[in-house]
Amino acid sequence: MSSLLDQMIEQAKQSTKQTLKQKKIVETAITLFAEKGYSNTSTSEIAKLAEVSEGTIFKHYGTKDNLLLSVILPFIKESLPAMAEEVFKETLTENTLTFDEFLRAFLKNRRDFFTENKEIFKVMIKEVLYKEELRNEILPFLYENISPRLRHAVEFFKERGELTDIPADTMLKNLLTMIGGFFTSRFVFLNKASISDEEIEEMIWFVMNGLKK
Amino acid sequence: MSSLLDQMIEQAKQSTKQTLKQKKIVETAITLFAEKGYSNTSTSEIAKLAEVSEGTIFKHYGTKDNLLLSVILPFIKESLPAMAEEVFKETLTENTLTFDEFLRAFLKNRRDFFTENKEIFKVMIKEVLYKEELRNEILPFLYENISPRLRHAVEFFKERGELTDIPADTMLKNLLTMIGGFFTSRFVFLNKASISDEEIEEMIWFVMNGLKK
DNA sequence: TTAAAAAGTGAGTAATTACTCACTTTTTAA
DNA sequence: TTAAAAAGTGAGTAATTACTCACTTTTTAA
Known part of the structure; x- marks a missing residue:
């Protein structure tokens, strides 16, 4: 039996065309799941x-569980990583960047992305919990998707002598x-509408400098 | 109508004596709520x-909702703050402490407390979400209970010149x-069994020193 | 020791839920 | 234009759930 993730990616590929009612169902599900939880x-x-x-x-999704997966898996498997890949490519170049500039770009990009996809982000966090x-499917996937890239960035700036000597793994974890x-x-x-610059x-200041004088 | 918190504290006071079966019900509820969520x-x-x-x-708790409250509210309203008050008293004195020593004592104390009360902590986080x-009852309560104390500690060590000049509010938030x-x-x-020293x-190193060289 | 109070039981109930399926309507493609 | 395919409907179903309540058992207190 292949994983949930793989199954649903296959299913998503087969059903590229959505009727208006399908879209309405998904939109509504997102709203309600985000607000009160799937259960x-x-x-x-x-x-x-x-x-x-x-x-x-049920005609379109078969089960309630599949509806949930149809809502969050495209987001998790495709949008989230694709966008993340993009920002790593744009920000991790040879020219001119410091680690805090990288971090700024990364955080703002993620902030914007999550602001636009707030409801799905909420559904994801709630249901992962x-x-x-x-949880057993998604957390490893998220970790494997983000961790190597962020680690690469950390190592890049460590080599440039910008970061302290503590191990990259430890930095990454924190x-x-x-x-x-x-x-x-x-x-x-806190259900905030947005996060300010x-x-x-x-x-960023906290992460780069710490609290000690 | 008084708040949920106040109602349940009143109820908890009236029922000081628990039968063996009541204890069994609560223990089991904690385990199952932590594992699969209340819903x-x-x-x-x-x-x-x-x-x-x-x-x-139902004889003892009336409704399922009340059972949940009976499980988490004593923890939230009494154990959590009482223990926190204790550690602040012990660690925030005139002698010999640095902010990282305060933080170490605080984090270890909280780590030990949550390790012992892991299941209820899980229930709390899940249901707050x-x-x-x-959420509307508990988050403000938690914030109001922890924030002033931690803020007091931050201000204490800022006055001693140990911490940077950024505003206490900002420090506190991060x-x-x-x-x-x-x-x-x-x-x-991550469902870890414990957190190592x-x-x-x-x-602590991360928080005190940041990542910048 | 015994009556009253408290604790506990489990069959039953009303309500709710995910889902099915015979049928109807709409869209597609020839 | 029309038959077939696809989309959609909503009444109904089996299962599940929180809860009730008449009754039984256990504990308490006189």
């Missing part, structure tokens, strides 16, 4: 709000903790 | 595992992000 959202409620019959949901089988905590707390726990600058 | 746990399942009749749960009315991200990621997202040291 507290009924297919009946989704159908009513999307102005479709409940049977239509609430559904163990999702950086991921901070970045993950930053976006999750603002967008999910100023807040990003403060966080 | 994915049925009262029937709790009853079976606790080896009580389902009616017994999943149930909006809980510190809370890092600390919250640290414990939530390790205990809840070494990992705490690395995090």
